[in-house]
Amino acid sequence: MKSIMMIFLSVLFTHALVAQNEKYTNAMKKNIAELESAMQKGAMPDLANNFLRIADAEKTQWLPYYYASYCTVMNAFMEQDKTKTDGIADKAEELIKKAEELAGGENSETCVIKSMIASAHLMVDPQSRWMQYGQTSGVHIAKAKSLDPDNPRPIFLEGQGKFYTPEQFGGGKAPAKELFTKALEMFDKFKPTSELHPSWGRSATNYFLAQCN
Amino acid sequence: MNPRPVLRTAKKENRNFGKNGSIQLLLFVMFLLFADNVIAQTTISGKVKDNKGKPIPGASIAIKDTYDGGTSDSLGNYRFKTSEKGEQILLASSIGFKILEEKINITDRSIQIDFVLKEEPNELKAVVVSAGTFEASDTKRTTVLNPIDIVTTASANADVTGAIRTLPGTQQVGESEGLFVRGGTAQESKVFIDGTMVNNFFFSSVPDIAQRGRFSPFIFKGTVFSSGGYSALYGQALSSVLLLESVDFPERSSASLGISTVGLSGGYQQLSKKKNASWGISYAYTNLELYYRIVKQKPDFFRKPALHNSEANFRIKTSRTGILKFYGYFNWSDLGIRRPDIDSAVLKNAFSLKNLNMYSNLSWREKLGSKWKMNIGLSYSTNTDDIQQKLQDQGNKELEFTGEPYASKWFDLTSKADLAQVKAVFDRRLAGLSVLRFGGEYLASRDRSDFTNYFVTKAKNKFDDHLKAGFVEADIYLTNDIAAKVGTRIEHSSVINKTNLVPRISLAYKAGDNGQFSAAYGIFYQKPDRQILLFQRQLDYSKATHYILNYQKVSRNYTLRTEIFYKKYQGLIKTGIDTTNLGYGDAKGFEVFWRDRKTFKNVDYWISYSYLDTKRDYLNFPFAITPNFASKHTASLVLKKFVTKMKTQFNGSYTFATGRPYYNIRYSQSENKYKIADQGRTIPYNSLSFSVNYLPDIGKTDAKRFTVFVFSVTNVLNSKQVFGYNYSYNGLVKEAVVPPARQFFFIGCFLSFGVDRSQDVINSNL
Numbered sequence: 008m009k010s011i012m013m014i015f016l017s018v019l020f021t022h023a024l025v026a027q028n029e030k031y032t033n034a035m036k037k038n039i040a041e042l043e044s045a046m047q048k049g050a051m052p053d054l055a056n057n058f059l060r061i062a063d064a065e066k067t068q069w070l071p072y073y074y075a076s077y078c079t080v081m082n083a084f085m086e087q088d089k090t091k092t093d094g095i096a097d098k099a100e101e102l103i104k105k106a107e108e109l110a111g112g113e114n115s116e117t118c119v120i121k122s123m124i125a126s127a128h129l130m131v132d133p134q135s136r137w138m139q140y141g142q143t144s145g146v147h148i149a150k151a152k153s154l155d156p157d158n159p160r161p162i163f164l165e166g167q168g169k170f171y172t173p174e175q176f177g178g179g180k181a182p183a184k185e186l187f188t189k190a191l192e193m194f195d196k197f198k199p200t201s202e203l204h205p206s207w208g209r210s211a212t213n214y215f216l217a218q219c220n
Numbered sequence: 221m222n223p224r225p226v227l228r229t230a231k232k233e234n235r236n237f238g239k240n241g242s243i244q245l246l247l248f249v250m251f252l253l254f255a256d257n258v259i260a261q262t263t264i265s266g267k268v269k270d271n272k273g274k275p276i277p278g279a280s281i282a283i284k285d286t287y288d289g290g291t292s293d294s295l296g297n298y299r300f301k302t303s304e305k306g307e308q309i310l311l312a313s314s315i316g317f318k319i320l321e322e323k324i325n326i327t328d329r330s331i332q333i334d335f336v337l338k339e340e341p342n343e344l345k346a347v348v349v350s351a352g353t354f355e356a357s358d359t360k361r362t363t364v365l366n367p368i369d370i371v372t373t374a375s376a377n378a379d380v381t382g383a384i385r386t387l388p389g390t391q392q393v394g395e396s397e398g399l400f401v402r403g404g405t406a407q408e409s410k411v412f413i414d415g416t417m418v419n420n421f422f423f424s425s426v427p428d429i430a431q432r433g434r435f436s437p438f439i440f441k442g443t444v445f446s447s448g449g450y451s452a453l454y455g456q457a458l459s460s461v462l463l464l465e466s467v468d469f470p471e472r473s474s475a476s477l478g479i480s481t482v483g484l485s486g487g488y489q490q491l492s493k494k495k496n497a498s499w500g501i502s503y504a505y506t507n508l509e510l511y512y513r514i515v516k517q518k519p520d521f522f523r524k525p526a527l528h529n530s531e532a533n534f535r536i537k538t539s540r541t542g543i544l545k546f547y548g549y550f551n552w553s554d555l556g557i558r559r560p561d562i563d564s565a566v567l568k569n570a571f572s573l574k575n576l577n578m579y580s581n582l583s584w585r586e587k588l589g590s591k592w593k594m595n596i597g598l599s600y601s602t603n604t605d606d607i608q609q610k611l612q613d614q615g616n617k618e619l620e621f622t623g624e625p626y627a628s629k630w631f632d633l634t635s636k637a638d639l640a641q642v643k644a645v646f647d648r649r650l651a652g653l654s655v656l657r658f659g660g661e662y663l664a665s666r667d668r669s670d671f672t673n674y675f676v677t678k679a680k681n682k683f684d685d686h687l688k689a690g691f692v693e694a695d696i697y698l699t700n701d702i703a704a705k706v707g708t709r710i711e712h713s714s715v716i717n718k719t720n721l722v723p724r725i726s727l728a729y730k731a732g733d734n735g736q737f738s739a740a741y742g743i744f745y746q747k748p749d750r751q752i753l754l755f756q757r758q759l760d761y762s763k764a765t766h767y768i769l770n771y772q773k774v775s776r777n778y779t780l781r782t783e784i785f786y787k788k789y790q791g792l793i794k795t796g797i798d799t800t801n802l803g804y805g806d807a808k809g810f811e812v813f814w815r816d817r818k819t820f821k822n823v824d825y826w827i828s829y830s831y832l833d834t835k836r837d838y839l840n841f842p843f844a845i846t847p848n849f850a851s852k853h854t855a856s857l858v859l860k861k862f863v864t865k866m867k868t869q870f871n872g873s874y875t876f877a878t879g880r881p882y883y884n885i886r887y888s889q890s891e892n893k894y895k896i897a898d899q900g901r902t903i904p905y906n907s908l909s910f911s912v913n914y915l916p917d918i919g920k921t922d923a924k925r926f927t928v929f930v931f932s933v934t935n936v937l938n939s940k941q942v943f944g945y946n947y948s949y950n951g952l953v954k955e956a957v958v959p960p961a962r963q964f965f966f967i968g969c970f971l972s973f974g975v976d977r978s979q980d981v982i983n984s985n986l
Binding site: 030034052053056057059060061063064082089090091094095098131134138139142173175176 | 277278280282284285286287288289290291315316368471472775776862864865866867
């Protein structure tokens with residue numbers, strides 16, 4: 008009886024751990040898989056909330072906070088009412104800071120998000136915010152590149168920046184195309200640390216590259 | 221990691237099973253492995269609304285510490301399924317709202333639960349007490365103007381007050397400097413930099429020619445212009461305060477160079493690697509010799525205006541939230557003007573002015589804990605005007621006449637003013653957004669004059685004043701939508717040995733999404749001007765009482781602001797026979813401001829209109845009359861258009877003001893009183909100004925150099941402008957006061973060489 012008891016307890020314990028871990032992985036995978044479609048359906052707020060629930064329940068994982076921040080900043084970009092953009096971007100900032108705390112400091116991926124947050128603030132009033140947020144955004148991209156030279160996302164962001172900058176200001180399709188092409192090559196080589204680690208950006212790069220032609 | 225409740229209950233049950241045999245146990249383990257899929261799911265749904273009953277889309281509803289939850293749709297409805305059971309906490313949250321917790325007991329039955337979320341106290345969304353106030357700042361709040369607007373207003377020529385003059389409430393006065401606000405004189409408007417008052421904000425007066433503000437608009441990041449009803453933190457201004465906030469840290473280290481039709485400038489700013497300290501120096505030399513040769517001026521400038529200007533600053537981050545800032549300014553200028561004498565066909569008046577001005581400001585801002593904030597400012601300034609007026613013959617040779625009116629037309633005057641002050645303001649955060657603010661200030665000033673003419677030699681006058689003030693003010697937010705600012709201020713001036721205590725109250729109520737009503741009431745005291753106090757000190761404060769009602773609607777693209785006001789003056793200074801406080805007056809009017817950034821593509825414009833009805837009896841006025849600085853109607857249109865393709869911004873501004881009254885007030889010996897011998901009204905004032913800023917390096921994020929070309933011209937249409945009339949001694953001749961030249965042209969190129977240190981920044985943060 009005692010041994011059966013032991014077996015039972017170990018089964019139970021392992022099950023609890025595995026189930027928890029599997030549940031986390033499955034939930035994350037499911038939501039990560041929805042990133043692209045959510046973008047098109049305008050379901051980014053839903054997805055942000057999904058990641059945030061996982062983050063708050065898990066308490067020790069940085070990735071759910073990272074994704075919650077990513078979804079939130081994307082949401083800031085899509086918000087039509089510009090008076091709301093700053094508030095949403097501030098929320099994204101709060102989330103990425105939590106992610107960085109859990110990740111033990113900033114990394115290339117969190118810098119990518121921080122650059123996007125600065126760009127979201129910039130978009131509210133480009134003329135008067137350019138000096139402040141334009142530079143912040145650029146510094147974070149540069150930092151993202153130096154923390155992981157193989158990360159294609161900062162290159163993609165740079166390309167996107169060029170794409171939306173008028174030719175007269177040194178932007179335009181030609182310099183953007185160069186960067187998108189480079190980003191695409193890097194996406195081919197890029198191996199995320201795990202299946203839950205960030206791997207987004209390839210299809211957006213393809214989309215923009217098509218626009219450049 | 222919290223074990224999930226399902227497992228917790230399972231553990232308890234297991235003990236009972238365990239005693240009954242291994243088959244059941246095995247079955248249970250099997251059951252357990254599939255438990256997640258087997259347990260029936262419960263639906264939780266409802267609606268999320270704000271306290272006004274409007275649905276909140278995108279709100280998060282979550283069962284605390286679980287993955288389960290949902291998001292509200294565009295109608296505020298949410299619905300999700302959960303396998304959780306028993307007592308749980310449901311959390312509802314949305315950006316900008318307070319999080320709401322609700323205890324629920326989940327059984328197999330579906331749950332319907334609605335949430336009403338309360339708005340988070342939010343500085344950006346909350347109502348702002350805005351009666352009387354225009355703000356241009358960098359903060360995220362939607363402001364009426366932003367700092368760039370100040371420097372790109374066509375008529376301003378990079379003078380802060382030039383841009384302010386396109387706002388409602390101000391007068392277009394071309395013959396003397398300062399802000400004339402709502403029937404008030406220039407002396408009734410005071411300028412504050414980082415909280416402390418600035419003496420001699422404008423260059424020293426020259427007869428009949430308005431002078432510019434001394435300070436570059438580029439050193440300020442925030443500007444608040446109040447045309448009435450301002451806070452208890454500010455005193456000694458009957459009409460208006462202009463609050464300027466200096467920049468914190470520069471974006472990066474850089475060197476700058478400027479060359480223009482009026483001079484040369486250069487500067488250097490160094491920002492430390494950790495961005496926690498910076499210093500800078502700059503120097504500018506202005507000389508109008510060349511410009512006046514090309515663009516003829518009507519008075520003969522026998523000494524062309526020349527200025528040496530140098531500045532220094534440093535800023536130190538004292539903590540995560542604190543900063544210590546120093547700004548020092550030194551200016552030396554010289555000019556001489558010769559005009560025909562109004563009383564004689566053969567004589568000339570030669571006026572010359574040498575000015576030395578130094579200003580320094582040290583301010584310290586710090587957050588003390590989460591509730592306290594502190595602002596301490598110290599400033600010292602000294603100003604010396606060396607004025608000579610001479611009578612000259614046609615060959616510009618000096619003559620000394622003994623009889624009137626000529627005897628009093630030549631003199632030497634040295635005038636010196638020093639001001640040292642300290643001001644401390646403490647903020648204590650109360651519940652929500654409410655704040656209690658209190659502090660005090662101490663201003664020690666010394667004014668001296670040394671006068672020599674035919675009648676007196678080295679007549680010295682001097683007075684010292686110690687002005688002490690204390691103030692308390694509370695910003696009370698009843699909700700995000702209703703706010704009050706209630707304050708009081710007590711002052712004592714030693715030179716007149718009088719104390720005053722005043723109330724200042726304003727209220728704001730948010731009506732609709734972007735609209736709000738505000739009202740303000742306050743009493744304002746000011747001691748007599750230095751020119752009066754040098755000779756007579758048995759006087760009291762002058763007093764103004766403001767009543768203001770305001771409605772404004774500010775959104776990202778449109779701003780509408782309307783205001784009506786009534787201002788009552790008491791105790792104004794009367795001169796002439798005796799110097800007393802028996803003057804009085806009032807001013808009433810309404811103002812409209814409209815700004816539109818959207819209707820026309822890439823065009824941003826604003827229109828302001830002021831109606832002013834004012835009368836006062838002061839100085840030597842025989843009775844209450846409309847003063848010569850007040851136009852009934854004033855309107856401005858300011859337009860800005862950025863053409864991306866050309867990297868050029870085009871700015872235009874047009875200002876119109878109806879004619880101002882002018883008087884010849886003469887003393888009648890027989891009646892022993894002052895009388896109006898002649899009066900009239902000037903022609904209306906028109907000025908169309910235009911400026912172009914070309915920015916070839918804009919948008920280049922990696923540019924090491926930033927260049928700005930500026931071209932501007934005032935009074936494009938060459939309209940005749942008359943600011944008033946001067947009368948001869950016998951009253952038979954009157955001469956129009958006109959600007960030295962109708963138009964002013966400016967061409968300049970300003971380069972900033974950014975020492976691009978972004979790589980250092982990255983490395984230091986790694």
